Amino acid sequence: MSAQTEALNKLIKEQREGAKQWLHYWQEFSAFDTWQFWFHVIMFVTPLIILLCAMDWKRAFQLGFYGFNVHVWFTYFDDFGTTQALWTYPYKMIPFISHSVGLDASLVPVLFILVYQWTTKHNKNYYIYTLLLSLFLSFILKPIFVMHHLFKFNSWANYFHLFLTYIIVIVLSKVITDFFMFMQKKAQEIANQVEPAKKGRRSKFR
Structure with missing residues (x-):
């Protein structure tokens, strides 16, 4: 067995052991009989x-693409x-996921979707x-959250590092969404130009 394979197998073994320990911790302190679990569900x-x-x-x-x-x-x-142990969610809805599903998959995306929807509809500065929402979060x-463990x-x-991550997220999400919306608009414009030309050619051969 090579040194690389041995090192990899050791990491996999430690990863499995860590997953078992997290599951045991969740069953003991964060399962269905705790208010923290139901808080995450809500x-x-x-x-x-x-x-x-x-x-x-x-x-x-558009809104779903931005939110995703x-x-x-x-x-x-x-x-x-x-995973780098910079921070931890002591209580979770799903024990097999290291982060907070409630925050990452629901609360944060929904809040930003609603702000994005409002700013684009009323021509406000996104x-x-x-x-402001990032500052609040x-x-x-x-x-x-820290106060209630x-x-x-x-x-x-x-907290400042968390704020910086939000800044990166809002910029990337807006730029990527704008790019794909722009490409969709361009594709539609090309399709609109091509369609009359096709109709014109068909009418000549009738």
């Missing part, structure tokens, strides 16, 4: 219900922080309002 379900009622379904694709961007980028950052919501810093990371 945090996951409630924003999605609100989104179903408040979303502009005529723009569902927020979800993916925020999950990447949150997953990095938890970056100002998402910056980083310096008000997360300290409340729902979130814990373990190392050098702090």
